[in-house]
Amino acid sequence: MANNDSYTKLHNHMKETSLLGSCGSVLGWDERTYMPRGGSKHRGDQLALLAGLIHDRVTDKRVGQLLDEAEGKTGDLLTPESVNLRHWRRGYDRATKLPKSLVEEIARVTTMGQQVWGDAREKDDYAAFKPTLAEIIRLKKEEARALSNGGGLYDALLVDYEPGETTHNLKQVFKALRDDLIPLVEAIASAPRRPDLSILHRDYSVDRQETFGKMAAEAIGFDFAGGRLDVTTHPFCSGMGPGDTRITTRYDQNELNQAFFGILHEAGHGLYEQGLDPDHWGTPMGESVSLGIHESQSRTWENFVGRSRGFWRHFYPKLQEVFPEVLSDVSEDAFVFAVNDVRPSMIRVEADEITYNLHILLRFEMEIAMIEEDLSVDDVPSLWNQKFEHFFGFALENDTDGCLQDIHWSGGGVGYFPTYTLGNLYGAQFCDTATDELGDLDAQFAAGDFGPLKSWCTEKIYRQGMRYLPNELVKEVTGKPLSHEPLVRHLRLKYSELYGL
């Protein structure tokens, strides 16, 4: 048992800190959806104040004292008390290990860095971004050294996004994945069949896209009594607390895919948020476990469910009803093929279910090179381009579509990229087990029955909060450690059939 008094004090302090953080979530959501543009300076002041108050609470010396008093008395490692103490300790140590001067310098450089990056990207001017990137890499290495306890530097950064994961393990799994995906992409590129993409680029009224998107999100289990769908430039999902999870998308009247699969993607994140245990809200036991596991849910509901044959067996007639004059001449086969188009492309965020992973593997290798192998920023574009040609089979023409395309590094997000592909890997591995336990999921989807999979995910993943580390959770749920095989198997099966390989 924990020292009850200390644990209770700590619990209240931490929960109140989460509550304050959730106020910031509302302000952040508002900033990205409805805030008039004149309000941005003031919003910055508000968010900075909240961040400062939260930082003070997180690094408060009393937290360290209460942790010392409460720890080691909780018995079983899987009780909520033990789980919470473990994660609070990790967070406290991390927050107090970093010198304040370093935290402030990183904040300053990355705030400015995002502007410098934006300009450089627009002008295809890597040289303009280079000094900032060098500075950011230097600072992130310093951060990693302060946190690493003598271990690997990239490990120290990675753990911030994917606790418990190691560079060593990722290198092995990602290499195996890469070795299987490159030939698959090549086979698809020379396949006898190609989908007709023009059917996705007809006149799709935004109102009706929204109606259909909401219908689908609701059907897979997103609860609109405790959630919303709004419009934004860069779609996201924000869980603000029990009963309030909001997703966003963006519409293009001449393109169906982006908004619809965007909605399913964010609704997948939303199912995770809505499925967390409200009784543990504000503590690790009521929080999502990692970015990778979170992404496994968005990818599962977007791709494994939303791009499946069964899903469209159920939904395609409804889509035709919503857009009768647009889709009356398009067969279900043609439609399913079109939404599963695979082709090598330059831009990560526009990539398909297969090549998306190659974009991530490339970035992972670049980060390892910068953080662990002292790659000079002078050599970033050439190494990027060389890897790109190897992975994708054609050459890049500029840095805007190459090493300048993502905002992550300019904002200090180094070690974040792997979580996207981890999400795909976890998702496939979970779905394998779910199929073993629930039977033919595709047949269930075809009957419009998404409840069994949602309930399974809720019980096995969402309700667990942070009880297990991500790699422990995968083993707990699937009985096996992280592997590239379920994803590769799923992709090979699905795309062989579609492309007649």
Added chain:
Amino acid sequence: MANNDSYTKLHNHMKETSLLGSCGSVLGWDERTYMPRGGSKHRGDQLALLAGLIHDRVTDKRVGQLLDEAEGKTGDLLTPESVNLRHWRRGYDRATKLPKSLVEEIARVTTMGQQVWGDAREKDDYAAFKPTLAEIIRLKKEEARALSNGGGLYDALLVDYEPGETTHNLKQVFKALRDDLIPLVEAIASAPRRPDLSILHRDYSVDRQETFGKMAAEAIGFDFAGGRLDVTTHPFCSGMGPGDTRITTRYDQNELNQAFFGILHEAGHGLYEQGLDPDHWGTPMGESVSLGIHESQSRTWENFVGRSRGFWRHFYPKLQEVFPEVLSDVSEDAFVFAVNDVRPSMIRVEADEITYNLHILLRFEMEIAMIEEDLSVDDVPSLWNQKFEHFFGFALENDTDGCLQDIHWSGGGVGYFPTYTLGNLYGAQFCDTATDELGDLDAQFAAGDFGPLKSWCTEKIYRQGMRYLPNELVKEVTGKPLSHEPLVRHLRLKYSELYGL
């Protein structure tokens, strides 16, 4: 000069407190516009946390020490430093004079009280509300005694909404107003002409109501680059900080008036918020001075401007363009008459420009009776009904449309009602002076020119922040103390012409 160091510390502390308060404003706006209903419990927790943090900051002993150090060294009473110190002192004394136990009891009783009131109102069951009302009146008297310094109890409550105003003065001005308004309402009731109200109850598409409402709000000067218009059940205006002022309304497809004049009303509040000095944001010099002065702006832009002949000379052709099939057979005269319909009615919030004040005067007299004259809650309905018949010339049939109709008392808002009529009085008095200084305002409105009045209000009222108390501001701007005469003159002139008196 203030003790600079102490003043600066105080300034930073208070501004940061305002910043935290403005985070609450965003959460409050969201709660009333977009929050999914499932989020209300969590939102309550968030707002309670912010309120607690703000209370701690407001009553912090260091504030008292810093005030002691900074006061009496600021020279001229009208410098920003003097103004700010004066109001911070008032706020600090008020916040620290009230025992914490009393504050908490009032919060508890009024939170519950609003539910009890809602149920009682729905069931027309005054007896169910009576014990709660008795408790609230008892607590408000206790609060008044703690704050009164031996002065009048109602004065002590009033000052919370209208600093510097006195019960004695209000009694005199309100009595004079009542004595003039009752015969005017009677004259209108027996006038030879009546407007045709059916023209306001045609099929007005909500989309087009919104388009027209925004056009009008923008024309009078509401800045949508720093503001928004959204939909809510109980319309309000919320100034969240520089560059972000939001107004709301509610639409009825079969009624034009409510949404449109609601938009003008809230846009009037919005002009005040947008006209405050951003350099003084977060301090009294950058805040609105009182509820009454705030209401003077909503009433000015809704009634003095929005219900004027000139306004519709400019806007009626545009309204006809927006609703061609609905209004082609309606003349400007008929329309202006309809939007200026006057008739005694039971419900305050639905009342016209004249009888609205009678509703307020009745409530003011009731509050005096309860707070100063120990009226028993047993006698509230009978006294209300007796006064109502005297003021309005007909009898009420139930308490739901009588003493149970408003939420204010159940929420602890005693002393609030007078600010509505003060708003009408201030507004008429300001507009008298504006006419003297700017010339024929109605002719300017007819030319679509609202800039001169807006600039005048901005300079004379909005930019002054809390430099003057409300009664001082009226005298400063108009050269005269608060009087019922400008309002009565305005109403007599306008309605004699409309009704052919």
